[in-house]
Amino acid sequence: MKQMGKLAWALWFGYAFLYVPIALLIFYSFNESRLVTVWGGFSTKWYAELLQNDQLLGAAWLSLKVAAMSATASVVLGTVAGLALARFGRFRGRTLFGGMITAPLVMPEVITGLSLLLLFVALEQAIGWPDGRGMTTITIAHTTFTMAYVAVIIQSRLVSLDESLEEAAMDLGARPAKVFFVITLPIIAPAIVSGWLLAFTLSLDDVVVASFVSGPGSTTLPMVIFSSVKFGISPQINALATLMMVVVATGIFIASLVMARQERQRKRDEQMAVQGG
Amino acid sequence: MAVQPIRKPTRLEPWQDPGQKPYVRIEKVTKTFGDFVAVDEVSLSIYRGEFFALLGGSGSGKTTLLRMLAGFETPTEGKIFIDGVDMAGIPPYERPVNMMFQSYALFPHMSVEQNVAFGLKQDGVGKAEIKERVGAILDLVQLGQFGKRKPHQLSGGQRQRVALARSLVKRPKLLLLDEPLGALDKRLRERTQFELVNIQEKLGVTFIVVTHDQEEAMTMSSRIAVMNHGVIAQTGTPTEIYEYPQSRFVAEFIGSVNMFEGRVVEDQADHVLIRSEDAGCDLYINHAVAVPAGATVGVAVRPEKIALSKEPPANSDGRNVTSGIVREIAYLGDVSIYLVELKTGKTVRVTAPNVVRRTEMPITWDDEVHLSWRPFAGVVLTQ
Numbered sequence: 301m302k303q304m305g306k307l308a309w310a311l312w313f314g315y316a317f318l319y320v321p322i323a324l325l326i327f328y329s330f331n332e333s334r335l336v337t338v339w340g341g342f343s344t345k346w347y348a349e350l351l352q353n354d355q356l357l358g359a360a361w362l363s364l365k366v367a368a369m370s371a372t373a374s375v376v377l378g379t380v381a382g383l384a385l386a387r388f389g390r391f392r393g394r395t396l397f398g399g400m401i402t403a404p405l406v407m408p409e410v411i412t413g414l415s416l417l418l419l420f421v422a423l424e425q426a427i428g429w430p431d432g433r434g435m436t437t438i439t440i441a442h443t444t445f446t447m448a449y450v451a452v453i454i455q456s457r458l459v460s461l462d463e464s465l466e467e468a469a470m471d472l473g474a475r476p477a478k479v480f481f482v483i484t485l486p487i488i489a490p491a492i493v494s495g496w497l498l499a500f501t502l503s504l505d506d507v508v509v510a511s512f513v514s515g516p517g518s519t520t521l522p523m524v525i526f527s528s529v530k531f532g533i534s535p536q537i538n539a540l541a542t543l544m545m546v547v548v549a550t551g552i553f554i555a556s557l558v559m560a561r562q563e564r565q566r567k568r569d570e571q572m573a574v575q576g577g
Numbered sequence: 578m579a580v581q582p583i584r585k586p587t588r589l590e591p592w593q594d595p596g597q598k599p600y601v602r603i604e605k606v607t608k609t610f611g612d613f614v615a616v617d618e619v620s621l622s623i624y625r626g627e628f629f630a631l632l633g634g635s636g637s638g639k640t641t642l643l644r645m646l647a648g649f650e651t652p653t654e655g656k657i658f659i660d661g662v663d664m665a666g667i668p669p670y671e672r673p674v675n676m677m678f679q680s681y682a683l684f685p686h687m688s689v690e691q692n693v694a695f696g697l698k699q700d701g702v703g704k705a706e707i708k709e710r711v712g713a714i715l716d717l718v719q720l721g722q723f724g725k726r727k728p729h730q731l732s733g734g735q736r737q738r739v740a741l742a743r744s745l746v747k748r749p750k751l752l753l754l755d756e757p758l759g760a761l762d763k764r765l766r767e768r769t770q771f772e773l774v775n776i777q778e779k780l781g782v783t784f785i786v787v788t789h790d791q792e793e794a795m796t797m798s799s800r801i802a803v804m805n806h807g808v809i810a811q812t813g814t815p816t817e818i819y820e821y822p823q824s825r826f827v828a829e830f831i832g833s834v835n836m837f838e839g840r841v842v843e844d845q846a847d848h849v850l851i852r853s854e855d856a857g858c859d860l861y862i863n864h865a866v867a868v869p870a871g872a873t874v875g876v877a878v879r880p881e882k883i884a885l886s887k888e889p890p891a892n893s894d895g896r897n898v899t900s901g902i903v904r905e906i907a908y909l910g911d912v913s914i915y916l917v918e919l920k921t922g923k924t925v926r927v928t929a930p931n932v933v934r935r936t937e938m939p940i941t942w943d944d945e946v947h948l949s950w951r952p953f954a955g956v957v958l959t960q
Contacts, residue, residue: 462680462682464678464679464680464682465682465684465685467647467649467669467676467678467682468676468678468682468684468743469684469695470668470669470670471647471648471669471670471674471675471676471744472670472675472695472696472699472743472744472747473670473696473699473700473747474670474695474699475670478699483684486686487684487685487686566729569727569729569730570729570730572730573726573729573730573731573732573735
């Protein structure tokens with residue numbers, strides 16, 4: 301029992317470390333006072349003010365758009381890259397490409413951001429596109445580094461996928477393109493969805509790369525929050541963060557509920573099959 | 578090995594009929610992966626309606642050969658003809674061949690019906706016909722009421738039958754089966770062997786089966802090709818392979834065998850006499866062998882062809898008769914296996930049916946026994 305007590309303490313301490321800051325943030329979003337760190341009584345006025353704040357809402361909307369677009373683009377590109385690495389056998393330089401796809405995962409964001417900024421400036425001078433920096437450049441930049449994550453996820457899913465499924469489809473008369481869309485894609489769909497969600501999240505909370513490649517008039521939410529620190533944080537940001545957290549937590553909760561139910565159903569089915577077979 | 582072939586012998590076997598044209602012709606096919614030679618100059622002719630088994634251990638090249646027939650691998654050298662057409666450059670989806678995979682490869686996101694209908698859909702068969710043919714083939718494999726289930730809702734045996742139905746529904750002329758019974762337990766495997774043979778005879782499809790299980794190959798096939806290190810060691814009917822192995826490898830791979838070493842002392846048109854230190858007696862075999870007198874050969878004698886007795890056999894001329902001491906007895910119910918140590922030090926394996934009850938058996942441990950066999954029992958092996 302004494303051992304249990306120690307473990308319980310360790311558990312509480314670990315979780316407190318993770319969640320106290322977030323709890324504090326939520327707590328102060330209901331603060332009456334203008335000062336974030338001084339409690340002035342309960343109020344929801346910051347939520348009301350938030351809905352009037354066009355700058356903050358605009359930045360949030362831009363962030364969501366960028367995240368959705370770059371996640372979609374990186375899923376397409378990442379799937380193609382993952383497919384090439386997992387399926388096209390041994391081609392020249394495969395190990396090199398396999399290593400290079402993971403490089404953006406460990407590259408310092410500052411370097412990624414700077415190199416992309418240089419690229420965009422050079423491109424603009426050379427061919428006139430992209431015209432200035434804004435939503436397009438942020439989306440491209442985010443696609444660049446999120447697609448590496450997606451490619452790794454898709455590749456590992458494909459490696460564990462029984463290749464004879466694709467061969468069986470081909471054997472039954474389906475051409476390779478059809479095999480991909482009718483067999484491979486539906487089976488790896490869960491990996492694609494989780495890749496999309498990961499890319500979406502990564503894009504949503506990136507501040508470093510976005511700071512390099514954004515232009516005037518296109519400020520993402522993390523950039524607004526970051527820069528507002530200089531003038532003192534408004535409790536509106538607490539309110540906004542709380543709202544976003546509620547949305548994300550609800551999404552995760554529903555997803556895990558659905559998955560748990562499917563798992564239970566699958567186990568029941570398997571038991572039924574064993575008994576019936 | 579008390580295994581009997583399931584199929585009844587037909588009048589003239591196609592491989593003995595010079596007028597027959599082979600349905601599948603494999604001509605000097607070689608497949609290398611880097612430095613590794615998986616299949617080495619294999620030539621085979623397989624006829625319409627055959628149940629042909631490629632038998633071998635792992636790494637013998639049998640699966641590679643099957644995958645070349647399906648079109649998943651390209652021969653490094655040599656040619657494959659199916660129904661007279663050269664298969665070079667023809668992709669898997671255009672070959673008149675279907676394959677049943679070892680893992681079954683059922684599409685997990687489709688129901689049983691959708692799995693079976695998949696191949697017909699690719700051919701653009703009409704909806705009504707698809708429904709009818711899928712229903713008929715599912716009835717054939719006794720899965721009529723399981724059509725709406727997903728693969729993970731089926732037992733192993735049911736999945737195996739779905740895979741079979743899916744590969745048969747397109748009515749291929751040639752069906753390739755990769756270890757079709759490998760994932761089933763023993764009891765189910767025996768039952769499924771009979772089902773497979775029945776379905777094959779009913780539909781008249783040519784089957785080529787890859788297996789590592791010699792019993793499975795013996796019971797189901799019309800002919801067997803035994804493969805070893807990418808080479809075909811012997812091709813023949815199950816009886817030929819078992820009774821007349823052409824090499825030590827085949828003799829030892831199929832069933833169990835006692836191998837005696839010896840020297841040819843008499844070589845006549847109707848018999849050979851071999852002096853064997855191993856066996857401690859002269860071995861008399863009533864067929865001629867194309868080896869000169871004095872040559873060293875091996876003689877294979879199957880354990881069930883040796884008779885055991887406590888008394889020396891009557892009117893024996895001392896040939897094919899030896900004696901030893903019973904060291905081990907393994908009681909298997911229907912038969913017992915006796916390990917007899919000869920005076921020469923060699924251990925011989927003998928199987929004998931348990932005609933009387935175990936407790937009344939006359940021969941027991943450490944008894945001195947006489948071993949004898951008939952002149953036709955031994956097979957001379959030079960390789």
